[in-house]
């Protein structure tokens with residue numbers, strides 16, 4: 022056996038080697054896994070080899086051109102494939118005595134002598150050191166460790182946590198990781214919150230909640246098996262910003278260091294199952310961990326030595342051998358994968374693969390990784406059919422795992438993800454019929470032939486034309502699946518873009534305040550809410566260039582689409598009746614949403630993309646429902662006088678303003694104002710139609726809204742609302758008299774007469790994520806959550822009867838308000854127990870609850886930050902209200918005093934003079950003329966409302 026002297030005392034690398042803590046000897050010694058690389062982090066890992074390098078600083082001896090050129094050539098860092106193939110000695114000063122070309126296997130448990138670099142293989146072994154050095158080099162990492170499996174790597178990383186710590190993880194995690202997380206919860210006191218990591222904002226409520234002890238964020242990208250993309254770079258930045266002490270950990274197995282190096286994106290710890298791409302041959306089990314931070318490396322080294330799961334010498338040798346061909350294998354596997362994904366996509370299966378242009382996370386993935394990888398998944402729509410396809414494949418081996426040079430096929434729900442409870446799988450949208458393909462290095466035509474044979478045998482496709490070299494196939498859709506033309510965006514439909522029926526309309530819709538029952542209302546509990554006097558406005562104008570455009574000045578976003586490039590084939594069937602609108606249980610088509618998501622140029626502006634997705638969805642849906650291929654070219658500009666994403670129903674106001682602008686401008690509803698107006702009144706039927714369309718847009722923005730926000734925004738007034746769930750009828754009861762007040766109950770003596778103070782904490786949050794979090798807790802902890810909902814139902818019932826009654830005397834009124842205040846306190850406590858509280862909301866409550874004000878306050882809307890609502894009794898003086906608002910403002914909060922129960926949506930046909938000019942400066946010597954449009958686009962807050970109210974002819978519901 023060769024003798025590598027593995028305890029270097031000096032280092033010849035131009036950048037210093039760091040040292041790694043060695044727990045075996047309680048000392049620091051320079052083992053090979055510690056490697057410092059170039060601080061300016063080149064695109065490819067910096068070269069750590071002495072072979073083929075010269076000092077980048079050229080001396081005067083390089084004066085002749087040949088020598089200079091050759092020096093420059095040698096000074097270039099090696100590219101990834103070269104680095105994989107060239108294995109350096111961790112200590113280049115000490116060569117193998119026999120010049121062995123391959124790293125020898127030090128098959129020994131112990132080492133003789135005292136004070137040497139190695140004493141016991143559990144603590145360190147030269148073969149393992151070589152491997153770790155090599156992994157650090159290709160990963161551009163300071164430290165690397167090799168252990169006995171990928172799960173072993175995760176276990177070591179989890180041991181950096183303490184009982185009581187909390188983890189944020191994705192909701193599409195590898196099943197094995199989920200199993201370990203479950204163990205940690207039961208036995209380690211470590212809780213995990215699963216969020217949608219495709220939306221970086223979904224982590225913010227947890228990261229900013231001081232009550233949460235978030236110590237780790239665990240990410241996968243692309244996820245396995247749904248191939249969803251997490252923006253590792255943005256998430257790492259958010260974690261640094263809000264929770265700098267938390268570690269961002271990435272399972273990089275799907276990508277390997279060849280395609281993605283998360284440490285370069287700001288993540289802290291990366292692990293790979295070495296069993297997969299790094300080894301490539303499925304002949305060993307291994308895991309590798311890389312990190313840059315010395316303190317983290319020290320903790321990891323301590324655990325590996327303590328528990329003894331360092332990789333064995335023989336497996337280290339095998340893994341080192343595998344890594345040499347990493348880039349070669351992945352290049353081939355990836356090229357095959359692209360062909361297979363395109364083949365399945367062309368047949369009309371729903372394919373998840375970031376190499377396809379239709380993949381919704383492609384833009385993000387292309388930014389953080391250099392290739393789509395070699396795993397893809399697809400859905401057939403039928404579990405039995407999927408089982409038959411998997412069973413019929415021959416060349417594709419049925420196997421768990423991936424990353425091998427042979428192609429594999431599996432059904433994750435039956436295999437790799439079977440350890441996840443089926444209910445949890447369903448809640449996390451993991452389709453039971455999903456088939457995962459892990460593509461190998463075989464000839465792609467053989468792979469496609471075998472897959473095609475399996476699809477035919479399983480009845481998933483049929484031959485429609487046998488002529489030609491290759492039969493033409495057609496997908497057989499499972500019963501119940503809508504027949505939609507799935508030829509993707511490749512077929513562009515040409516048509517004449519029309520003009521809208523109405524050239525210019527403006528609409529508006531109010532925000533809302535939920536007084537009682539938010540969140541519980543999503544699950545069938547009664548809630549009480551009313552319209553407030555802050556509104557959202559939408560201006561729709563005709564254009565004549567075959568485009569539809571959306572401008573959202575509040576979010577700094579605008580985009581226009583060529584109408585001929587939209588995926589019209591996905592809405593080709595009439596989807597809803599024009600008389601009643603979409604049914605309340607209509608679920609937006611995930612397929613259309615995914616394709617629409619792909620249309621956005623600014624994928625990173627998530628709020629705007631959500632809003633634009635809702636816009637395009639509603640626009641296309643309405644065009645399809647009209648069924649006459651009338652797709653008018655139009656511009657839409659939407660402004661909000663409401664704080665966006667603060668619990669006051671900005672998304673519902675947006676949805677209602679948009680839906681009404683569409684319905685009136687397309688001529689589906691008759692104009693109640695302006696030239697040719699039939700009747701200056703909005704009927705209840707018209708308001709219901711607007712509401713039905715707005716609900717669909719709310720679903721696109723929110724996921725699973727209860728419908729209360731859009732109902733209040735459309736109809737106005739104050740209502741007791743119960744959603745229809747599981748066969749139980751819904752309820753919509755106006756609170757108070759409705760006479761002469763439009764379609765809704767524009768309010769009510771009871772609710773309107775009560776003053777409310779709204780306080781915006783300005784803590785950002787996202788309703789969709791918060792609602793999904795409560796739904797998940799209800800699923801996972803029904804015994805805790807259901808009693809809370811029952812209690813909220815009792816609170817809403819009592820508030821409903823209080824608000825429906827008209828107190829006979831001032832003292833009855835005072836006790837009515839006192840009881841409402843108590844209910845507010847109780848409801849707030851329940852919302853905190855549901856997990857949607859926030860420290861900033863408690864700060865508001867402690868101010869409003871303090872003397873001399875002593876008022877009851879609760880969060881309103883989705884919580885997690887956003888707004889609080891305070892009941893202001895009749896005898897509360899204006900001076901006291903002013904001083905309270907000043908106190909809240911001094912803590913950085915915005916306040917709004919509002920009435921509750923105002924009017925619903927409104928419409929006006931502004932005069933044809935779109936360019937009319939008004940004075941913008943008030944009384945200044947040099948008055949500037951500002952076009953109306955600019956006033957609309959640029960005015961803020963009350964000025965916007967004043968401007969809009971100044972437009973003559975509004976008709977309100």
Ligand SMILES: Nc1ncnc2c1ncn2[C@@H]1O[C@H](COP(=O)(O)OP(=O)(O)OP(=O)(O)O)[C@@H](O)[C@H]1O
Nearest residue numbers: 628631632661666667668669670671672788882883
């Ligand atoms: N004026 C606007 N311009 C663009 N998008 C908007 C506007 N108003 C609302 N939105 C959309 O609505 C989303 C905010 O909805 P979200 O449900 O998170 O908050 P909210 O409706 O204000 O609060 P809650 O649902 O708790 O009452 C934004 O992310 C954006 O997509």
Ligand SMILES: C[C@@](O)(CCO)CC(=O)[O-]
Nearest residue numbers: 539540726727728882883
């Ligand atoms: C949190 C929630 O109850 C109110 C959001 O304003 C969600 C909904 O009802 O759709």
